[in-house]
Amino acid sequence: MGQFSFGFRAQRLRAGQSSARLPSLVPGAAWTGLANSGFSALPADPVRTTAKPILRLMVVPSQHFTERIVIGVMAGANNSGSLIENMGLEMVRVHYEGRSADITAPSFQKIVDANGQEREYFGWWAELVNDGRYGHAHIYFEAIPLDSTMQRRVIGPFRFSPQRVLHDHTIEIAPSLPIVAGKRYQSITDALRWLRQQTAQNPLVTITELGTYSIDDTGGSNAGGSGYYTITASAPVTITRNDEASLRARIDGLCLRGANITLDSARTLRIFHEGLGNQHWFDGVRVINSNGRYSLWRKGQRPVSVFFGGRAYITECTISALSYGVTAATLARGNTLASGYNDGATNAVCVVHNRFDDLDSNEGWKVNVPALSVVYTGPESVATIAISGGNENDGRVVTVTWGAQSASFVLRNTSAAFIAGTNYNVANVVDWLNGLGVGFAATLLDDTRRATALSIDGNRGSAVAPTNVKDTPQTLVTYFDLHTDWYQQNPASTGEPNENYAIAFNTVTNFAGQVLFLSASTPALDFLVFNNAFHTKPDVTNYSQFGRSVHSHVVIVHNTWSNQRLLLRVDQGYNPDSYCMLTNNMLADMFWYGVPDGGLLISKNHLLEGASGQGLGSFISQGGNSESNLASGTAGDFTPSGSLASNRKEAVVAFDRTGRRRSASDAAGCDAIV
Numbered sequence: 001m002g003q004f005s006f007g008f009r010a011q012r013l014r015a016g017q018s019s020a021r022l023p024s025l026v027p028g029a030a031w032t033g034l035a036n037s038g039f040s041a042l043p044a045d046p047v048r049t050t051a052k053p054i055l056r057l058m059v060v061p062s063q064h065f066t067e068r069i070v071i072g073v074m075a076g077a078n079n080s081g082s083l084i085e086n087m088g089l090e091m092v093r094v095h096y097e098g099r100s101a102d103i104t105a106p107s108f109q110k111i112v113d114a115n116g117q118e119r120e121y122f123g124w125w126a127e128l129v130n131d132g133r134y135g136h137a138h139i140y141f142e143a144i145p146l147d148s149t150m151q152r153r154v155i156g157p158f159r160f161s162p163q164r165v166l167h168d169h170t171i172e173i174a175p176s177l178p179i180v181a182g183k184r185y186q187s188i189t190d191a192l193r194w195l196r197q198q199t200a201q202n203p204l205v206t207i208t209e210l211g212t213y214s215i216d217d218t219g220g221s222n223a224g225g226s227g228y229y230t231i232t233a234s235a236p237v238t239i240t241r242n243d244e245a246s247l248r249a250r251i252d253g254l255c256l257r258g259a260n261i262t263l264d265s266a267r268t269l270r271i272f273h274e275g276l277g278n279q280h281w282f283d284g285v286r287v288i289n290s291n292g293r294y295s296l297w298r299k300g301q302r303p304v305s306v307f308f309g310g311r312a313y314i315t316e317c318t319i320s321a322l323s324y325g326v327t328a329a330t331l332a333r334g335n336t337l338a339s340g341y342n343d344g345a346t347n348a349v350c351v352v353h354n355r356f357d358d359l360d361s362n363e364g365w366k367v368n369v370p371a372l373s374v375v376y377t378g379p380e381s382v383a384t385i386a387i388s389g390g391n392e393n394d395g396r397v398v399t400v401t402w403g404a405q406s407a408s409f410v411l412r413n414t415s416a417a418f419i420a421g422t423n424y425n426v427a428n429v430v431d432w433l434n435g436l437g438v439g440f441a442a443t444l445l446d447d448t449r450r451a452t453a454l455s456i457d458g459n460r461g462s463a464v465a466p467t468n469v470k471d472t473p474q475t476l477v478t479y480f481d482l483h484t485d486w487y488q489q490n491p492a493s494t495g496e497p498n499e500n501y502a503i504a505f506n507t508v509t510n511f512a513g514q515v516l517f518l519s520a521s522t523p524a525l526d527f528l529v530f531n532n533a534f535h536t537k538p539d540v541t542n543y544s545q546f547g548r549s550v551h552s553h554v555v556i557v558h559n560t561w562s563n564q565r566l567l568l569r570v571d572q573g574y575n576p577d578s579y580c581m582l583t584n585n586m587l588a589d590m591f592w593y594g595v596p597d598g599g600l601l602i603s604k605n606h607l608l609e610g611a612s613g614q615g616l617g618s619f620i621s622q623g624g625n626s627e628s629n630l631a632s633g634t635a636g637d638f639t640p641s642g643s644l645a646s647n648r649k650e651a652v653v654a655f656d657r658t659g660r661r662r663s664a665s666d667a668a669g670c671d672a673i674v
Contacts (some may be wrong), residue, residue: 010114023126028098033135038097041139045154049581050155051553053077053143054528056350056502060125060313061158062278064202064227072123072501082652092124095140100396101522112285113316115259122473130162169203189216212238223279226257237521240264256285260439266291273310281313294364298418299450348490353505356662360512362483366654368457370445371426375473378439384466390453391461391481413452426451449478484513489520499525509535519547531657533670535562535633547572553579557571560669562633563626570594586669589613604649606668621647
C-alpha cells in the first residue's frame with residue numbers, strides 16, 4: 001500500500017469551502033527521474049524593480065513520498081488597497097518538471113499532523129501524485145498579481161521525491177537489546193554513524209525504549225541525504241546533551257518527529273546545522289528547558305542567537321521555557337510556544353498559525369541583583385569606579401581611580417573564561433579590588449551571575465561613568481538587558497534576503513515587549529502581516545515600530561494590537577511607498593515621528609479611547625479599551641465587542657483569524673463579528 005509523506009496526510013478541504021479536488025500534478029513526459037530534467041526552460045524570478053507578491057512555502061521541501069503529497073504556499077498582494085478579491089492575486093501557478101497547474105483561489109486545507117491531530121491551514125494548495133516513475137523532481141511556484149503594475153514572483157526550486165518505498169533504511173534503537181548491524185543499535189549516534197556510512201538518503205530511526213538519549217558527533221565531514229534522517233520514538237524519550245555543548249551530529253537534514261520525543265535545552269546549547277545540506281526539521285516534538293525559562297547558562301545568557309540552528313523547519317511543536325522561540329525559521333507553522341523569553345519569531349520568513357503565550361524577559365532577567373559593594377578609604381581625596389562596554393559584552397573593563405592613579409580589570413564571558421574562573425565571576429572582581437592594596441574594600445553580595453552583567457541600579461546594565469566611592473560605599477548590581485521583540489526584521493544577522501515575508505494567523509497573548517519591530521537598516525520589501533492577534537501585558541509600555549529604511553509593499557491588515565501603540569519613525573528614515581498599507585487594524589494608538597509620509601495608505605483602523613492618532617488616515621474610529629473591545633485577549637478570545645464591533649468597516653481580507661468569512665462590512669482587527 002502506498003504511503004503519504006509525514007508532513008501532510010489524509011487531506012481534505014475545509015467544510016464550507018470548494019469541494020473540488022486540489023489541482024493535481026505528475027511530472028512531464030520528459031522527466032527522467034533527475035531534478036529539472038522535465039523542464040524545457042526553468043522558471044525564473046525576475047529581478048525586483050517594483051513590488052512583487054508575497055509568496056512563501058507552507059510545507060517542508062525535500063520530502064520523499066510514495067503515493068501523493070499536498071503542497072501549498074502563503075501568498076498575497078495589495079490590490080489597490082484591498083486583498084478581498086483572491087488575496088490580491090489572479091492565481092498561483094505551480095510548475096512541476098514540465099507540467100503546470102493553476103491554483104485559482106486560496107482555501108483552508110485540513111491535514112493530519114505527525115501526532116495524528118487534524119489541523120487546518122489557509123493557503124494555496126495543490127497535490128503531487130506518484131505515477132509510478134521514481135526519482136527527484138523540482139517544484140516552482142509563481143504568484144501572479146491582480147495589480148498589473150506589480151511584477152510576478154517565482155520561488156523555487158523545491159525538491160520532492162516520488163519513491164517506490166518511503167525509507168531506504170529502518171533502524172531500531174534499544175539500549176537493552178543486542179546490536180544487530182544495520183538493524184538495531186543501542187544509541188542514536190551509533191545508528192546515525194552507520195547510516196552515513198551507507199550514504200543513506202531518507203532513513204527512519206525509531207527509539208523503542210524509555211530513556212534519555214544524546215545525539216553526538218558522528219565524525220567525518222558533513223553528511224546528509226536527499227530527504228531527512230528521521231528520528232521518532234514508540235515510547236516517551238528525552239534527547240539532550242549533558243555537557244552544555246551543541247547537539248551536532250555532522251548530519252544536515254535531521255528530522256525529530258512526534259510527541260514521544262522531548263528535546264531538552266537545559267544543557268543543550270543549540271541544535272547545530274552545518275550549512276551544507278537540508279535544513280533540520282522539528283515535527284510535532286516537545287521542546288523544553290527542564291531548568292526553567294529564567295535559568296542561567298554559565299551564570300549568564302545563552303551565547304547564541306537561535307536555538308534551532310540554521311534556518312530550520314518547525315511544525316506543530318509544543319515549546320516551553322525556551323530562549324528565542326522559532327527565531328530565524330524558514331517555516332514556523334502550527335506551533336504552541338509558552339513561558340519563553342527573548343524574541344519569539346524574529347527573522348522567521350514564514351510564520352503562520354502559531355500560538356504564543358507569556359513570552360517575558362522582565363521577571364527573571366531584567367532585574368537588578370546587588371552583586372558587590374565597594375568603598376575606598378585610602379589617603380587620596382578622590383576615588384571612582386567605572387565600567388566600559390555594553391551590557392554582557394565580552395571584554396568589558398572595570399576601572400578604578402584613586403587620585404592620579406588607576407587600575408583596570410578586563411571581564412570575559414567566553415566558555416574558556418568560565419572554565420578558567422579568573423575574569424568571569426563577580427567574585428573575581430571582588431578579589432581584584434581587595435588585592436590592589438591601596439585602600440579599596442569590596443564585599444561580595446551575590447555571585448550567581450557573571451561579571452559582564454555588572455552595572456549600577458537603574459542603569460539597565462549599560463556602561464557606568466566614573467562614580468564616587470571615596471568613603472561612600474557603592475553597590476554594583478547585575479542586570480541582563482534583554483530586549484524582547486515578538487518579531488524583529490534583522491536580515492543582516494542571518495543572511496536572509498530582506499524581502500518576501502509572510503506573518504499570518506498567529507495568536508500572541510500575555511506578551512512583554514515590542515510586537516512588531518520592522519526597523520532594520522536594510523529595506524523591508526514585500527511583507528504580508530495579516531490576521532494576527534497580539535495581546536501584551538497591561539503593565540508593558542513598549543511600542544511597535546516601523547523605521548530606519550525604505551518600506552516597499554509592506555501590507556499590515558486586519559491585525560489586533562489589544563493594547564500596544566505603533567510608532568511610524570520618519571525621524572529614523574521610515575519611507576513607505578504607495579504599495580504599503582496599514583488598514584483595518586485595531587491598535588491602542590499610532591503616531592508619526594517626523595513629517596508624515598503620504599505614500600502609506602492608512603485607513604479603516606480602530607484606536608482605543610484616549611488615543612491621539614485619530615486624525616491619521618481615513619475612516620478611522622476610536623473608542624473602548626482592550627477589555628471592552630474584545631471578549632478576552634488574555635485568554636486568546638479576540639471576538640469583537642463594544643466600540644470595535646459597533647464601528648464596522650469595509651473588510652480587506654475575506655477570512656478572519658479563525659477561518660470565518662467576514663461580512664462586507666465588519667470589524668477592524670483580526671476576528672470577524674460573530
